[in-house]
Amino acid sequence: MEFVIRPSPVAARMRRPWASTRTRGQSTVEFALIILPLFAIFFALVDYAQIYFYENSLQNALREAARFATAGSVIPQTNAQGEEFATNNGVAVPLAINDSEGRQASRYGCIRMWFQSNCVISVPGTNVQVVSASALPGAPPVIVTNNGIVTLMQTTTTAATPGPGAADDYIQVTATYSLHTITPLFTFFSGGFKRGQSINIYPVRVSTIVKNEPALLNFEHTNMYSDESP
Numbered sequence: 001m002e003f004v005i006r007p008s009p010v011a012a013r014m015r016r017p018w019a020s021t022r023t024r025g026q027s028t029v030e031f032a033l034i035i036l037p038l039f040a041i042f043f044a045l046v047d048y049a050q051i052y053f054y055e056n057s058l059q060n061a062l063r064e065a066a067r068f069a070t071a072g073s074v075i076p077q078t079n080a081q082g083e084e085f086a087t088n089n090g091v092a093v094p095l096a097i098n099d100s101e102g103r104q105a106s107r108y109g110c111i112r113m114w115f116q117s118n119c120v121i122s123v124p125g126t127n128v129q130v131v132s133a134s135a136l137p138g139a140p141p142v143i144v145t146n147n148g149i150v151t152l153m154q155t156t157t158t159a160a161t162p163g164p165g166a167a168d169d170y171i172q173v174t175a176t177y178s179l180h181t182i183t184p185l186f187t188f189f190s191g192g193f194k195r196g197q198s199i200n201i202y203p204v205r206v207s208t209i210v211k212n213e214p215a216l217l218n219f220e221h222t223n224m225y226s227d228e229s230p
Contacts, residue, residue: 043182050179051186051202054121058175058206061119065111066173066208069130069164072216074110093220101227107164108224115175128175132165132212141170141209152209163224167216174207 076083076094084095097113099105105113112125133154135141142153152160152172165171181187184199 040183044185047181047183047186047202050181051204054177054179054204055206057120058123058177058204061115061123062173062175062206062208064118065115065128065175066171066210068114069107069111069171069173070210070212070216072107072164072167072213072220073114074105074107074221075113091220096221101225103225104222106222106224106228108162108228111164111173112228115173121177123175123177127177128173129162130164130171130173131160131162132169132171133160134165134169137168141211143209149205150207150209162229165212165223167212168214169212170209171212172207172209174205176206177204178202179204 074094074096077097078084085092086095087093096105096110099109099113108130109125111130112128115128116123116125131152133142133152142155144151144153144156152170154160160172179202181200181202186202187199
């Protein structure tokens with residue numbers, strides 16, 4: 001009977017150290033090639049989820065603000081007995097709460113505050129804008145579309161007027177939020193990269209055009225103050 005003595009795998013590797021090193025190097029390269037695209041896809045999914053959440057939050061607040069605006073409402077001051085009223089031309093109207101300047105808030109200011117109170121994310125009041133345009137009875141609003149953005153106009157060449165407008169006016173409520181993304185992918189999709197522009201900012205914009213109620217008594221409250229212009 002013949003016995004064949006074979007070298008152990010450990011002894012073979014000890015005699016060929018370069019083979020183990022090459023295998024480890026190959027595994028590292030393969031891991032790097034796989035993990036980089038995997039992380040890119042993962043972070044892109046996180047960014048998409050962020051955009052979806054923020055846009056839905058803004059849409060919900062926009063819906064509430066548009067309803068509030070069309071009725072000519074203001075956020076009333078309250079006391080222990082309830083809302084506070086004042087008499088204006090023989091009509092009892094609620095007093096609006098004070099704005100950041102300590103004055104009675106205008107309808108424009110109240111619309112902005114109402115949007116903020118119905119939004120789960122913090123949006124600066126200046127990022128909420130309201131414009132109005134008059135129209136003949138039964139006539140549709142005049143709109144201009146540029147790069148997918150719909151803008152309410154007074155005429156095709158005249159811009160709408162800042163403010164919530166009067167009875168039967170069309171109004172457009174717009175809110176924007178600059179979302180900081182993890183990847184620059186969505187920034188590129190939103191208009192490409194521009195010189196001097198952050199490549200990790202995605203502008204989330206929501207907008208709606210509605211018509212004021214015909215019974216709106218706009219003389220009851222200040223429409224807007226000059227420092228509230230868009």
